[in-house]
Amino acid sequence: MDRLASFGSDPFDKPPCRGCSSYLTEPYIKCAECGPSPFLLCLQCFTKGFEYKKHESDHKYEIMTSDFPVLDPGWTAQEEMSLLEAVMDCGFGNWWDVAYQMRSKSKEECESHYMKNFINNPLFSSTLLSLRQIEESRSADGAIAFKPTEDPPRPTFDSVLSRDMAGYMPARADFMEEFDNYAEWDLKDIDFVDDDSDVLHSLKVAVVDIYHSRLKERQRRKKIVRDHGLINLRKFQMLERCYPKEVQELYDVMRRFARVAGPTEHDKFIESHALEFELRREIRRLQEYRKAGIQSFCSAKVYERVKRVREDERRKRTMLCDVLQYIQDGRACQQWLTLLCACFPPVSTATGRRSAPPLNLTGLPGTEKLNEREKELCQVVRLVPGAYLEYKQALLSECRRQGGLRLAQARSLIKIDVNKTRKIYDFLIREGCINKA
Numbered sequence: 001m002d003r004l005a006s007f008g009s010d011p012f013d014k015p016p017c018r019g020c021s022s023y024l025t026e027p028y029i030k031c032a033e034c035g036p037s038p039f040l041l042c043l044q045c046f047t048k049g050f051e052y053k054k055h056e057s058d059h060k061y062e063i064m065t066s067d068f069p070v071l072d073p074g075w076t077a078q079e080e081m082s083l084l085e086a087v088m089d090c091g092f093g094n095w096w097d098v099a100y101q102m103r104s105k106s107k108e109e110c111e112s113h114y115m116k117n118f119i120n121n122p123l124f125s126s127t128l129l130s131l132r133q134i135e136e137s138r139s140a141d142g143a144i145a146f147k148p149t150e151d152p153p154r155p156t157f158d159s160v161l162s163r164d165m166a167g168y169m170p171a172r173a174d175f176m177e178e179f180d181n182y183a184e185w186d187l188k189d190i191d192f193v194d195d196d197s198d199v200l201h202s203l204k205v206a207v208v209d210i211y212h213s214r215l216k217e218r219q220r221r222k223k224i225v226r227d228h229g230l231i232n233l234r235k236f237q238m239l240e241r242c243y244p245k246e247v248q249e250l251y252d253v254m255r256r257f258a259r260v261a262g263p264t265e266h267d268k269f270i271e272s273h274a275l276e277f278e279l280r281r282e283i284r285r286l287q288e289y290r291k292a293g294i295q296s297f298c299s300a301k302v303y304e305r306v307k308r309v310r311e312d313e314r315r316k317r318t319m320l321c322d323v324l325q326y327i328q329d330g331r332a333c334q335q336w337l338t339l340l341c342a343c344f345p346p347v348s349t350a351t352g353r354r355s356a357p358p359l360n361l362t363g364l365p366g367t368e369k370l371n372e373r374e375k376e377l378c379q380v381v382r383l384v385p386g387a388y389l390e391y392k393q394a395l396l397s398e399c400r401r402q403g404g405l406r407l408a409q410a411r412s413l414i415k416i417d418v419n420k421t422r423k424i425y426d427f428l429i430r431e432g433c434i435n436k437a
Helices: 043-047 077-090 095-102 107-119 122-141 160-164 183-187 198-227 233-240 245-257 263-291 297-326 330-343 372-381 385-402 407-413 418-431
Strands: 028-031 061-064
Touching (some): 028 043, 077 095, 233 245, 245 263, 372 385, 385 407, 385 418
Antiparallel strands (some): 028 061
């Protein structure tokens, strides 16, 4: 029994011959009755009638080769695979290099065949279009698509993106400091020699096993960071802000369990809770309509409009009652004014704009290295912890070198806003970290 099939040209992609253990080259023979693992033989062993265990020489067989046309009568399946690999290696449009790598076709033949069968083929274009439409309709009605992180761009030095990706080197796709960074130190003095006793040899093997377990843990943590998109923190936070506030709180609490499940399973878990929250809110709204005696959605719209007007009037009456209540007591009036000032942020008189709110340090790298006063400074100055630690180290080094530091020297070292530099300088003076020159 003859049946043709397509395989790659790399012999290492196929198991060796069961008879002589040599790497298989096309054409070769596959037994059609032995299984489930394929029983493969080269032509020499097949002609000799090689038999092994349950395999017998009279079994039905298949001739495995890729020397047959697929899309074009003049192109075999092997040449199709070679063309796609050459385009992938050399790049689309470099037809001279593609033809040189293929050896069997000219530049014009490669270009015309690729454009005809892989670019302008109406079958492929319609299939891709239908798949794209199905994916768009699925993403429009379903959950937010979770995409694992790609290799982030290479940001400029001291930019916002570089501070968000502190410790990651995009050019090498690796981290500056590994987990358990000094694990290799335990192996630097180990040397296996013939004079070692059995106990000493076993101890050295145990140390190597411990080191392997540390490497596995390091790779596991890297995989979690890459799969869940934690390298590009800004992109991760943008996906998180797509949820309502209540779901964002749940997202923050359940982030520590993301290591247990994969990125898709974790995202489905969060999406299911977001859907549950929406359903509960809709149920409460319908129950409120039923309690108010509403029986149609048209009446519900009128009810919502009247409800908003009624709440605005009640809020105005409440503020007026507070004014009338506290206006008789000077101390109570002062407390009430202080409460109002706390509710509304101050307005800058120079520009007429509101001052920026304090920076949220949750999840930013380097936060755990700061004390409470330093965290408060970073929140007020709106400075990420990683940048603050770098500036602090630069100021401390310069102060130790010169025996003191002036504000003008600090401003020349730190190329940021002068007001932020003054606040950092005054804070380090108060803390006793540096002294004035």
